[in-house]
Amino acid sequence: METLNTITQGTFLKNEAMAHHTSYGIGGPAKAYVTPMDKFDLAHILQCANKHHIATYFVGSGSNLLVADEGIDGLVITLGKSFNQLKINGTTVFAQSGVMLGKMVKECIHLNLSGVESLVGVPGTLGGALVMNAGAFGGEISNFLKEVTVMTMDGQEKIYNPEDISFSYRHSTFPENEIVLSAAFELIQSDTITVMEKRSKASGGRKASQPLKFRSAGSVFKNPNEGAAGYYIDQAGLKGTQIGGAEISPIHANFFVNHGEAKASDIVALIRLARETVQDKFGIALDLEVKTLGFKPGTFDV
Numbered sequence: 360m361e362t363l364n365t366i367t368q369g370t371f372l373k374n375e376a377m378a379h380h381t382s383y384g385i386g387g388p389a390k391a392y393v394t395p396m397d398k399f400d401l402a403h404i405l406q407c408a409n410k411h412h413i414a415t416y417f418v419g420s421g422s423n424l425l426v427a428d429e430g431i432d433g434l435v436i437t438l439g440k441s442f443n444q445l446k447i448n449g450t451t452v453f454a455q456s457g458v459m460l461g462k463m464v465k466e467c468i469h470l471n472l473s474g475v476e477s478l479v480g481v482p483g484t485l486g487g488a489l490v491m492n493a494g495a496f497g498g499e500i501s502n503f504l505k506e507v508t509v510m511t512m513d514g515q516e517k518i519y520n521p522e523d524i525s526f527s528y529r530h531s532t533f534p535e536n537e538i539v540l541s542a543a544f545e546l547i548q549s550d551t552i553t554v555m556e557k558r559s560k561a562s563g564g565r566k567a568s569q570p571l572k573f574r575s576a577g578s579v580f581k582n583p584n585e586g587a588a589g590y591y592i593d594q595a596g597l598k599g600t601q602i603g604g605a606e607i608s609p610i611h612a613n614f615f616v617n618h619g620e621a622k623a624s625d626i627v628a629l630i631r632l633a634r635e636t637v638q639d640k641f642g643i644a645l646d647l648e649v650k651t652l653g654f655k656p657g658t659f660d661v
């Protein structure tokens with residue numbers, strides 16, 4: 360890590376609490392939390408980490424992340440303000456991974472560009488949205504994707520066309536050892552009424568159904584084929600269940616919220632409880648939507 364500290368030109372934070380970098384406000388220290396200054400800095404950091412076999416993890420703004428109380432034994436890289444270029448030329452949108460998705464969506468709506476307006480209100484960066492194939496109210500980030508640029512661990516840039524990557528419900532096949540740098544989208548020129556209608560439907564639906572006052576990581580589980588994960592957690596009688604400082608939201612049972620002092624272990628206990636109860640009562644296996652970092656294998660199994 361010391362070598363990395365010396366070569367990094369951006370920000371290098373040693374033993375940085377991940378609680379500062381997750382929407383849950385939960386998570387122990389990462390050995391190093393690095394925000395590269397630019398692409399060249401990033402390339403050097405990746406090459407160095409690769410050469411010294413340092414475990415490396417990529418994150419965006421941590422809005423879909425549960426990090427263990429014990430922290431992360433490795434290097435965490437995020438693309439922040441140095442990767443926040445957003446350019447719109449006609450119907451073509453180019454954005455770097457550090458751009459907040461909400462900002463991109465807002466700019467597109469402003470120009471009456473249709474294609475991403477249903478994603479209004481989805482927190483996080485563009486990088487996180489692409490890897491998660493973020494979606495809401497019938498739209499997914501991959502729908503109008505034209506091209507994605509990534510960087511490999513040897514510091515080389517690589518371009519993917521949409522057909523190179525498989526996108527499905529909250530899933531993509533970007534290799535885990537490549538960091539997403541930027542993407543281009545080809546949207547549709549539309550009109551104010553159409554775009555605003557879709558936008559309002561999405562943001563109204565969100566406000567009505569989600570516990571936005573408390574810290575969370577959005578939906579904990581993916582919806583199974585049988586229906587909404589929240590419905591089954593609710594039907595299992597678990598809405599409002601509290602463990603430590605964490606609670607299965609009484610508003611939306613697939614949102615587990617932090618009342619301020621929750622530990623990762625509290626959320627883990629709720630996850631295990633929900634999985635076990637829904638499996639026992641309905642024979643349905645719930646798959647995690649949140650990404651987890653720093654946990655021992657088997658932590659979430661029931």
Ligand SMILES: Cc1cc2nc3c(=O)[nH]c(=O)nc-3n(C[C@H](O)[C@H](O)[C@H](O)COP(=O)(O)OP(=O)(O)OC[C@H]3O[C@@H](n4cnc5c(N)ncnc54)[C@H](O)[C@@H]3O)c2cc1C
Nearest residue numbers: 419420421422423482483484486487488490493494539577
């Ligand atoms: C209140 C609330 C509501 C939400 N509503 C929705 C919703 O409606 N729809 C939805 O889809 N999601 C929703 N989410 C979840 C979350 O906002 C999305 O998954 C978001 O796209 C994550 O972006 P992020 O930058 O925070 O990524 P992170 O949480 O930091 O990371 C998510 C994943 O992406 C990877 N990653 C991030 N950046 C990069 C990169 N540059 N290169 C390679 N890998 C990377 C990480 O390794 C991790 O696996 C919600 C979350 C909250 C808190």
